[in-house]
Structure formats: structure tokens, C-alpha cells
Amino acid sequence: MSTHDNTPAVVDQTTHDRFPNPGMPPHRPRRADVDERASRRAALQVVIFFTLSALGSIAFLVAYYVIDPELKGTIIGIGEINLFHAALGVTMAMSLLGIGLGAVHWAKTLMPDEEVAEDRHPPAASDEDKAAVAQQLSHGWRSSQLNRRTAILGSAGGALGLFALPLIVPVAAGLGPRPRGELYRTHWQDGLRLMIDPSGAPIRAADVTQGSVFHVMPEGWVGHQAFEEHGAEEAMISKSKDQVILVRLDPSIIKSQKQRDWGVDGIVAYSKVCTHVGCPVALYEQNTHHLLCPCHQSTFDMTDDCKVIFGPAKRPLPQLPITVDDEGYLVAADDFREPVGPSFFERERPGLLMGDDA
Template structure:
């Protein structure tokens, strides 16, 4: 191996050390004082500017709260360069932007003009947790507190604390308001009532028992909420009905039904269960004919249709509610009554 190759080798004991020794540690460049470091008036001016930015953030947060509570949602207006838009959402966006901008600019200006910018280097050492190390850590924190001038400039501490504290309020309002109102009795009361016909979704065709062959599956809605009749409903009413009234109808071998209640609430082996998963409300629409299991495609909760639709796998915590059914005078399948328990996900208002 030539001498030149040895000098450039990245590994190799003495050769590597010799190569490293050719580069000297440049050290830390000399510190250049800022105007605020040498001029008390400039430092005071910077303090007021930072405090003004934090105050601007607080005003933006208060403006967000005012828009959230006092401006009517859906109110539209003409905005320069944008055109017609929802003024309510524009107000929320602008006030939240001012709140964020005030905190960001204030913190940045504080760091650039008042916090210490002296560069330091520290040799690496093994981590330790003895008393001496803890004392040194406390001293470092104390020096950092003083270098940020928090001990000398309480105005900065108060305005920064106020801006950060108030900024949490819009987030809390968005989380609380975005979740919507509590369900109350909306899941306890569905549109299913006694003698209401079971109609195929989406055609709106009534169903006779002989139409439901062994192993077949029907997706069902209550009469008046599917087919031509649904076109006359308000879209929000229709969507609500879809979310809580959907039924899955299956004919089982009566000999395989384990629950006496399930057998009594069915009709000649035909059983009707809510299609809304009791986990988070996804549609339970996958039926395994050989095992008679119902599978939720969202989180794989699995229900046994031969045993009162009890949960046999997955995150759901309670069985699918059963709708009692019978036939009317014309031989069509109808509800014998409404649901005896709430449909859909479990919730804390459920008794």
C-alpha cells in the first residue's frame, strides 16, 4: 500500500489518528453583542414589542371565542379578492391565525433580541444522576431562566403565559363543539313501530316470508323510509334513518337457533337484527352463510346470529339489538314492536 493511500484511509489506527491531527478544532467564533445586549433602551423596546405580539395573540383568541359564540353559522358575505363565502368560518380562521401568529412572532422576536445567544460547547460525559449532577442541572436551569431575562422582565412572563393559556380555549371549544351534542334518546328511539312493514333497501319492496330463503340476506328499512316514499323526505331525516333504522334480515335453520328469545322474536327461523355495529356504528353487512357469523368490516367485530348476535370477536361490547317481527294480514313481514334497547354504539348516557 502506498504512503498516500495510507494517509487517506478512514480506518487504520495510527494512519487514521495522523489524518485527524491535521485538522484543528476551529473553536467557537467570538460573540457579537446585539443592540439589546448593550443598550437598555433597545432591550426595553424589544420587551414591549414582544409583549405587544403576545397581547395580539390574546386578542385573536378572544376574537375566536366571540365569533364562535356570537356569530351565526352559515352567514355569508362578500370578501375582497375572494368573493362570496361563509363569514363565520372566515372569522374563525382569521382570529385563530392571529392567535397563532402572535405567539410565533413573539417567541421568535424574544429569542432573537433578548434571550442569550452566546454559543457554548460541552464535552460529552457519561450520564449520571448523583447529587452533583442534579445540582449542576438546577444551576443550568437557573442560568437559563436568568438569561431569558424572566427574572428581570415579568411583563414577558405574564403576557406569554396569558397568550399560551388562552390559546388552549379555541382548541377545547373545537373539540367539544366538533363532537356535536350528546345523543340523548335519539339512539333509544328509532322509526320502527308495531305493524310497520319491512321493505327491501333500496327498492322499497315489501317482503313475504317465502321470499327469504335459507342463507339469503336482505338489507331492510322501515316502510316510508325507502323507495319512492323516501324521495319526499328531508335529506337530513333520510340520513338519520339510514344511520339507525337499517336492518339485516336472514333465515336460519330453527334447530340451530340457541336463544329462545331470538326464536320467539323471529318468524319461522327468519330473524331481523340492527345493522349498526355496537362498537362505533359501522354497517355490519358481511354474512358468512356456513358459520352464520356477521362481520363488521371496519374493526372486525364478529357476531353469532345463532346465539342472539352475541359478540364472539372484536372490540364491540354488546350484541346487536334484535327487532321482533311477525306477518300482517296480507302475509308481509312487519315489525311486532320497536327495538327494546338502543341501537348503535354504546355511550355514557345509556342506562
């Protein structure tokens, strides 16, 4: 009706009158309060809920002992599923929902629905309590002579400050070995053959056709053999840092001379461990020669010494120098010449971890 701006300038609350709180609104009775039939119906509904719950519990036990755990079937809208699992879950849900819905329905329809008010009291203590506490503290302080015996105070403080150390230090220090040279080495070394993971077959240079990709582990570190010979812990460490991706590129599109020199006729091997947080950079696009990490989308250009062209990684993937042995199989010419995997603080200064060994 009126179009004027009804927003006044900021007003000071204290000088203005305000509407009073109108108090609790009148109570409006429910159907079950005034109609005996509605009330009986509500009670019956509650009983039905509770009964359904009991039936659900029994059905669960029946399903548990009677239905074959391998039984499968198709449920419309969901597809083929294991019916044993579904039956257990649905009967359990029925057993629980029956109780829950019954209790709530009961509370809503039959229990009193008139709201009541309870007064609040500020959590702070009364002045009397405060005075008593002040008295207690002061009494404790003085009667224990802490106000006069500063030596006790100091030594007690020192003792309490140190007693936890004998408990904490052995735990903290015992958690793990300190890092030394591990991060700078892998299991690759001169002469180790490149093996297909997981079959463990050696690779001839001729087998690596353009466009193909080989997931490679060092000789002696593939499949079950690695676990049997080196134990699970060492085998898993090997898997986490020795993994290599091998492709053949047209030598003419390789941009770096170093990359060409460390490969064999365009066959190049790179660490598969992302230099970001260490996921396997395993997605090789053979038409663009990009390597993509599925974890955080760091993208490396294989034609340009695996430099990062997109994503959160900073450093290129380390290249493994390879050559061909007398039988025509691809072998490593050396270990990686830099640490593989995620960056770490001491990466460029091995001396910080290895001391004189560096």
C-alpha cells in the same frame, strides 16, 4: 489477520488523540471538463431534453383538441385504458420531465462541479445585541409604567384573555344542535313493514328461506321515495340507523329464548350497524351463521343473539322485534329496545342527554 477483539473499553474522548480532518479531497475533473467533445455532447443532450419538453407541450395541446375523449385502447402491460387520458398525461409528463431532466443534466455536466465551503455562524446574538435588547425591554416596561400600574396590567390581561370569546363561542356553539334523544330512537315502530332494500318490496315470512339474507329498511324509508317524502338529510339518517339484516335460522340452533321470541319461526332481524364504529355488518356466512363487518372484522354469532365472537366490537347487535301482519308480511313489533350503532358515553344513561324526557 489478527483475531483479537479490537474493541477497547470505553475511553474518555478528551484525553485521546484523534485523526485530523484531512480537508477537501482533490477535485477530479469530469469528462466534459477535459474533453471538448464530451462537453459538446453534454450540451447537445441538454438541448434535446428542452426540445422534447417543448414538443411534449405542443403534443398535449394537439391531444387535447384532436383525440376523442371516449377513445379506448389496449396498452401492453396495462390493459384496456382510456387513450385520451393516457395521451394527456404522457405528453404532460414529457413536457415537465424534459425541463427537469435537461436542467439537472446541464447542472451536472456543464456547471461548475467544484464544491465550495460556506462558514456557519451560530444563530445566537452577540452579547452587545443581548444587552441592547435587555435595555429595550426594560425601557419599555418602565416607560409604559407597567412596573407601577398593576391595575393596567391586570385589566389588559383580562381584556386580551376574553376578547376572543365573542368570536369563538358563536362559531363553536352554532356548529351543531346538542345531542338529545336522537341516538336512542330509529324510524322503526310497531306495524311498519320490513321492505327489501333497494327495490322496496314487502317480505312474506314464507319468502325468507333458510340460508337467504335480506337487507331491509322500514316501510316508507326505501329508495327514492324516502328522499322525496322526508328530504335528503332525514333519509340519509334513516339509512344510517334503520338498516336491518334479516335471515331465517333453524329455530333449534338459536341459543337464546329472547332471540326466538322476538323473531318469527326462526326469522330474526338485527340492526346492521356495527356496534364498533358503525359500518354495515353485512357479510352473512350462511353456513356458519356469522356476521362479519368488513371494516374492522368484528364477527357476530347470529345463533347466539349476535354476540361478538371476534374482533374489536364489544356489544351484540341490537335485535329488532318482528311479527307477521294480517296479510302475511313481516312487520316490526316495536322500535329497537336499545340504541343502535357505536357506543357513546351517555348510552346507558339517557338522562344525561334528554334530561326529564328520559
